[in-house]
Amino acid sequence: MALMSRRQWLAAAVTVPAAGALVGWRAAVTANAEGIKGGYFPNVWLYTHEGRRVRFYDDLVRGKVVVVSFMYSKCRGVCPGITQNLARVQRLLEPSVGRDVFMYSISIKPDEDTPEVLGRYVAGLGIGPGWSFLTGAPDDIERIRRSLGAVDPDPAVDADKSQHIGMLRYGNERLERWAACPGGAKPEWIAQSIRWMTDEGASRHGTEAAL
Template sequence: MNTRRELLLGMGSLGVAALGLQAWRGAQAQSQLALSTNQRIPNTPLVTHEGKEVRFYDDLVRGKVVAINMMYVACADICSTATANLRRVQQLLGARAGRDVFMYSLTLQPELDTPELLKAYAELHRVDPGWLFLTGASADIEELRYSLGFSDPDPLVDSDQTTHTGMLRVGNDAFQRWTMAPALAEPRQILATINHVSRTLTF
């Protein structure tokens, strides 16, 4: 039982073609996701760019401080700039990246972006360990996208990948607190938000 999935099923019955909602087609497929007990963050099965199978909540979020964005390899718009910018954030985090703060990039085109392709993308951008690029089944990724608020209430905008979200979702699962930073903000602006949420730099 899940809010977003139920909603997607409802929308699917309206007729995909009439609404031109290409992105929602995959979401009609039944997925077998389970919500973790106390969280509404799905425990989506995903594959990392290193080929490892993971569960989104259990393995990547539970008890952690995370910074999550969405991208895709063929993106001609903001993705490369955002990735380069987040790479600078990773450098600012230094040893904390992958230890106290975990960075994840979810693909918006899971059907195209295989783990191998994502690995090449990560290498191209000289991403250090502690930052995972993630792919999975389309419907699962769509559900995850809605769960994390990477969506627009206007379905036409929402389905247009050229205007896709530029948000970096920043959260601290232990404190059940979430906020965001623009993925294209100045790296130290993003770092300030991460530091605020992570609560690890307290005096």
């Protein structure tokens, strides 16, 4: 898909239908596997920094080991540090990223972070494949943010984007196994936590990496 102008982007973003009504989502939440998928991973359309249109659940999460962070390109708060950390995590996990582990950074300011803006942002980072920056319709982004729990219980804090969550959600979708760790943690620790989610890492002892 060709890159869009900001104007085209805004038009596209608002015309994307809200996939799955909230009622359906709630009804689906149970402890069983279908409930977990339906409740936590709204299958909304998103756009990658490369301009690809993808489904959040079907294309990005289903059957994969993933790590998800939230960011926006103009963030001068926690984002630069976390993005830098994740770039090191990606290198530490080589060659797994893009093969066994997938990294996603979702913009919480989709109105200003068009795919093109994210593309330029990514170009400056020098990151490898297997890590997508994502944007989409604001309502859809909001649903993902809420369903992943990236919401501050204080409404004032939650409304302030500069205080947005720095926790990384990581897990293994096939095993419905999910956890989180701070994006500000040391890259080695983040990488280790993610590695424990992979098939190879699941058979390892917790202290193997300990020094």
